[in-house]
Amino acid sequence: MPSFRLLAPALLALALCAAPQAAPAQSFSDVQRKDIEKIVREYLIAHPEVLEEAMNELSKRQAAADAEKHQASIARNAELIFNSPRGVTVGNRDGDVTFVEFFDYNCGYCKRAMADMLELMKADPKLKVVLKEFPVLSQGSVEAAQVAVAVRMQDPTGKKYLDFHQKLLTGRGAADKARALAAAKEAGLDIAKLEKDLGSPEVKATLEENLKLAESLGMNGTPSYVIGKQVVIGAVGVESLREKINNARCGKATC
Secondary structure: OOOHHHHHHHHHHHHHHHOOOOOOHHHOOHHHHHHHHHHHHHHHHHOOHHHHHHHHHHHHHHHHHHHHHHHHHHHHOHHHHHHOOOOEEEEOOOOOEEEEEEEOOOOHHHHHHHHHHHHHHHHOOOEEEEEEEOOOOOHHHHHHHHHHHHHHHHOOOOHHHHHHHHHHHHOOOOOOHHHHHHHHHHOOOOHHHHHHHOOOHHHHHHHHHHHHHHHHOOOOOOOEEEEOOEEEEOOOOHHHHHHHHHHHHHOOOOO
8 A cells, every 4th residue: 555655746746747837647657647546535535634624725715816806896996886976875975984785675684784784884973885776686676776776866865765775675575666665655755756767767877887886896695795995795794894894994803
């Protein structure tokens, strides 16, 4: 049986085979390849923890690569992400950190995320919050998002929008046009104007802008966030969000 002491040169041989400037794998005979495979297999069976270490390292490298891609995408699209007039700004408009949330009105996790957002706004007077409709779950989601855009068009301050947003996101049943209009009425919006604005090109342009941004940022679900130079996917919880805000503000989890 081959000694494990042969593992290092065997793995080196495998690495050389994979290297761009190495000799082709055909330079090893069938017997040599079988010997190498046997040595590696026996070593991994004897030391399965190596697989976990390798997977952890792979995850770290993938996370680093994703973070690099996210940062590049944020830099390319910064103006639209943080300052587009098609986003809804609440909180401190002149805040030192901008917290951008992409959401769907039929997303169950977005309900919890809304509570996190409200808590962060209350506790952090320097936080600027930007809301972007990202309807990906159903046709009802699209209809609700269209009404939301019309609400934004009618309410540049964002105050009635936030009231509408909470009513629709926390209401019972699936969100659609009817439920969105009912929430808008409760929030004191002009329903006749909303119905008219639903046919505006601005509604379509807003949703297209948001969807393109989300795609560019690699977002595949809701809620998703942009905080500083980071893209955050999923309802990660208020404490995790707070740490990311602090990292954007002062480079540390706690400022």
